[in-house]
Amino acid sequence: MDSRRKPLFDAAPVTPARRGLKFETRDLCRAVGAKRLVDDVSVEIAPGEVLAVVGPSGAGKSSFLRLLNRLDEPTGGSVLVDGADYRAIAPRDLRRRVGMVMQTAYLFPGSVAANIAFGPRQRGDVLAAEEIEALLARVGLPGFAARDVAALSGGEAQRVSLARTLANAPEALLLDEPTSALDETAARAIEELILGIIRERAMTCVIVTHNKPQAARIAARAMLMESGKLVAVGPTREVLHAE
């Protein structure tokens, strides 16, 4: 049979639908010296949910996000990923499964393709040129593989950053003000791109944003932080009203 043709009856077992990771923080704390950056935060984030994290500058939003993929170490409490303490997962594996995109793209000098191939290469996987091209096309940068990252605009660099994270096939995405360094047009384009990708890959997403309309567009639920503490969590519009 011609293997390119789709068989009428597929004998392969039905794979369960993809779903994002579930997070649960329990009395989560991070203190540096006497300062509590994250103070006793307990919250559940459902598989496939998009949760916005809002609050004033210095509230601990970034600190909270960095605890979710163990970029920083909790000094108290725990994080459960799909019900199990995440300390049981090798940190490198955890960071592959829980991708992160920051406010500004931290790309290393060189080509776009080299940046995208970096994550898989660390695990001994080589991305084919077609795979890199497919990722670039998905983030709206077809044909950018050979470009030097030094020549990218802020919006383009942020798209490459996203593609680099997606190259790891993450099951959750942590976004720390991913559009706040961009102008309004570029910000909306990236926002829509991110939303589309989250939906098609059924990823769980936690997004820190100062932009209230953006939080309302992207997330059904939000949590408000102040002085390291979680002070409100619920429907985004209600939480934004409380801020």
Ligand SMILES: Nc1ncnc2c1ncn2[C@@H]1O[C@H](COP(=O)(O)OP(=O)(O)OP(=O)(O)O)[C@@H](O)[C@H]1O
């Ligand atoms: N490594 C650190 N050591 C000590 N204090 C820190 C450290 N990182 C952050 N802080 C402090 O912890 C508090 C929380 O910082 P964090 O960056 O999490 O806030 P944020 O809510 O993300 O703020 P912003 O909206 O400005 O990004 C701030 O007072 C900050 O100065």
Ligand SMILES: [Mg+2]
């Ligand atoms: Mg921050």
